[in-house]
Amino acid sequence: MNNTAALFPASARVKTACLADRIAPVLDEIRAGARDTEKSGRVPVRSIDLLRSAGYFDVVKPARFGGDEGSFAELVDANIELSSACASTGWVAGLLSAHQWLLAMFDERVQQDVWGSNPDALLCGSYAPVRMAERVEGGFRLSGDWAFASGCENAQWALCAAIIPPNGEGEHPVPAFLLVPASDYTIAETWDVVGLAGTGSKSLILKDVFVPEYRILSFPDATSGRTPGGRGYKGIGLFNIPLLMGVPFCLGSAAVGAAKGALDSYIDQIGTRVTRGAVAGGNNKIAEFPTIQLRVAEASASVDAAREIILRDIARAQQLAQAREDGTGEITEEDRILARRSQSFAVSLALRAVEALNASTGGLGLQMSNPVQRAWRDANAVGRHISMNWDAVGTMAGQQLLGLPPKGQF
Numbered sequence: 305m306n307n308t309a310a311l312f313p314a315s316a317r318v319k320t321a322c323l324a325d326r327i328a329p330v331l332d333e334i335r336a337g338a339r340d341t342e343k344s345g346r347v348p349v350r351s352i353d354l355l356r357s358a359g360y361f362d363v364v365k366p367a368r369f370g371g372d373e374g375s376f377a378e379l380v381d382a383n384i385e386l387s388s389a390c391a392s393t394g395w396v397a398g399l400l401s402a403h404q405w406l407l408a409m410f411d412e413r414v415q416q417d418v419w420g421s422n423p424d425a426l427l428c429g430s431y432a433p434v435r436m437a438e439r440v441e442g443g444f445r446l447s448g449d450w451a452f453a454s455g456c457e458n459a460q461w462a463l464c465a466a467i468i469p470p471n472g473e474g475e476h477p478v479p480a481f482l483l484v485p486a487s488d489y490t491i492a493e494t495w496d497v498v499g500l501a502g503t504g505s506k507s508l509i510l511k512d513v514f515v516p517e518y519r520i521l522s523f524p525d526a527t528s529g530r531t532p533g534g535r536g537y538k539g540i541g542l543f544n545i546p547l548l549m550g551v552p553f554c555l556g557s558a559a560v561g562a563a564k565g566a567l568d569s570y571i572d573q574i575g576t577r578v579t580r581g582a583v584a585g586g587n588n589k590i591a592e593f594p595t596i597q598l599r600v601a602e603a604s605a606s607v608d609a610a611r612e613i614i615l616r617d618i619a620r621a622q623q624l625a626q627a628r629e630d631g632t633g634e635i636t637e638e639d640r641i642l643a644r645r646s647q648s649f650a651v652s653l654a655l656r657a658v659e660a661l662n663a664s665t666g667g668l669g670l671q672m673s674n675p676v677q678r679a680w681r682d683a684n685a686v687g688r689h690i691s692m693n694w695d696a697v698g699t700m701a702g703q704q705l706l707g708l709p710p711k712g713q714f
Contacts, residue, residue, distance in 0.1 A: 323374075323382035326358040335389035335565075338502070339673050345495055346457050346504035347396045352426075355386075355397050361426060364542060365404040369419040373542060376405070376550055377619040380557045384611060387561025388568065391682035392502030394561050396455035398554030403427040403463065405550065406481075408543045409531035411518050414483055418461055428456040429463035430508060433479035433523070437466040443517040444468065446482060446510045449492065454505040460486050462508055468520065479523040482515045489513065499685025500558075523547075527714070529625060529635060541626025546635060548714055549621040549643040552691045553614055556647040556654075559686035560610045563654035566679035567603045570661045573668075573676070574600075599664055603657035610653035617646040640714045641704045648697035651687050658683045 334351055341347055355361065363379045365371025379401055387394025407415060407427060418425050430450035437444040450464045463481045470476055492507040525531045529546035537543035577590045590596055621643055627633030662669060662680035669677050686692050691713060700712035 323358070323360065323363050323378050324385045327355065327360065327382055327386060330354045330358065331385065331389040334386070334393055335675075338390035338392070338675070338678065341390055341392050341502035342678065343501075345501060347393050347455060347502060349458070351390075351393055352397070352400075352458050356424065360397055361401050361404055361424070363401060365401075366408050366415070366537060366543070369415060370423050371404065373537075373540060375619065376542065376545065376553065376622055377615055380553050380618050381615060383554055383557040384561040384564060387558045388565035389561075390502065391558050391562035391565070391679060391686075392500050395500055395503050395555070395558040395682075395686070396458060398557060399429065399551070400426045400455050400458065402551045402554045403429060405543065406463070406521075406526070406547070407483075407533075408537060409526055409533045409547075410483065410521050411532045412536055414519050415533060417519065418483070422460060425460045426455075426458060427461045427463055427483075428453045428459035428508075429465075429481070431463075431465050433465040433467050435464075435466045436477075437468050437480075437482060437515070439469050439471065440514070444482060444515045444520070446484070446513045446515060448510060450489075450508040450510065451494065452505045453491075453508050454503045456491055456506055456508060457504050462486065462489060464508065464510065465523075468522070481521045481523075481526070483519045483521075484508075484510065484513055484515060497685065499681035499683075499688075527640075529628075538629050539626075541622045541624070541629055544629055545621050545625045546640055548691070549625075549635075549640055550618070552644065552647040553618045553621075555686060555689060555692055556610075556614055556650045559651040559654040559683045559692070560607065560614065562679040562683045562686070563603065563607045563610070563657040566658050566661050566676045566683075567600070567607055569675040569679075570603070570665070571600065573665075596664060599660040602660045606653040606657035606660075610650040610657075613646045613653075614650045617643050637710070637714070638704065641701055641710055644691075644697050644712075644714050645701040648692050648694050651683070651692045652694045654683050655687050 362371045363374045364376055367373045383394050383398040386397060430453045435448045437446055446466060453462060462484050464484050465481055468478045468480045489508040489510045492509050494507040495505050526547040529544045534544045574591050578587050624635050624639055628635055658680040661676050665676050690696055696712055700710045704710040
């Protein structure tokens with residue numbers, strides 16, 4: 305029996321426990337390897353195998369292709385716990401799992417293309433539609449580089465966003481995902497960063513790659529939650545959640561988890577530390593400083609509030625999608641922007657938590673191996689993402705509340 309099987313014996317692989325409980329046995333190993341993950345610039349195969357054995361990539365995957373068809377809230381909750389051990393691993397694993405859900409939005413022929421040949425196939429993605437696809441007979445051709453493809457070395461397919469040119473008079477260009485197998489691109493070493501360094505968010509290089517016409521998903525379809533694939537899945541709401549009411553919760557959970565991990569590590573460190581002299585005097589217990597106590601309280605409250613917000617609103621997104629499927633409700637612009645506000649504000653709370661902690665780690669906190677400092681860098685990297693940036697998302701939410709046309713991604 306291999307080591308992975310030993311961690312997940314047959315009895316444990318029966319998926320009765322929630323995903324967060326199923327990954328609990330491997331978190332210590334992932335936590336211990338977090339610095340190596342960061343230095344290597346990618347999530348190790350071992351970690352992906354451990355998560356796959358726990359069913360991480362099945363939770364929001366269609367049952368007809370071997371998935372659980374569970375709840376998005378279960379995935380987000382588990383991703384907080386995973387990210388508390390290693391935010392880079394949580395960022396990648398959350399996206400790879402969420403992309404199983406996104407694939408279900410494509411035409412069923414696309415789902416068969418991917419899962420029919422490899423039920424364990426995973427998808428990375430480059431979301432910014434900065435390239436124009438060339439329309440050719442039977443489909444499109446893509447050339448250029450696609451940046452920030454997190455987890456690309458752990459994936460067998462890639463979602464490459466591009467602009468689809470109009471097909472006739474009166475039509476307009478439309479952004480869309482075009483699905484490309486790993487055999488059609490190379491990976492460029494473009495990821496050398498200060499935060500989320502282990503995500504391996506490198507660039508994909510495509511040269512005159514043909515994509516069949518049916519292997520695309522338009523942004524308008526995806527963001528509305530009315531998609532070719534989603535129409536084939538009814539009854540639980542899962543596969544008809546609008547794109548931006550789903551995937552960004554996984555991104556935000558990486559920051560919340562990083563802050564949770566920082567708090568746990570900080571408490572462990574502070575509990576045994578004493579001052580060494582200088583201004584504060586020698587041999588004073590650091591945990592007895594009121595300023596330290598306040599920082600711990602603030603970080604704890606921020607993490608707790610962030611977790612509650614994102615779990616509440618990802619569950620609400622699935623409930624709204626199910627009500628729309630049942631014909632008893634609709635998903636409004638206000639609903640979609642509320643989800644975006646929650647995702648981004650949760651990251652703001654996580655940033656508040658890691659800043660409170662990292663600012664008081666002293667000289668030891670300068671060590672690259674210090675988990676509090678790494679969490680601070682990782683959470684700040686999440687906050688730089690355009691989907692998570694509070695300046696961008698917060699102004700959009702404010703515009704909507706003030707009766708102005710909201711400008712942004714929702």
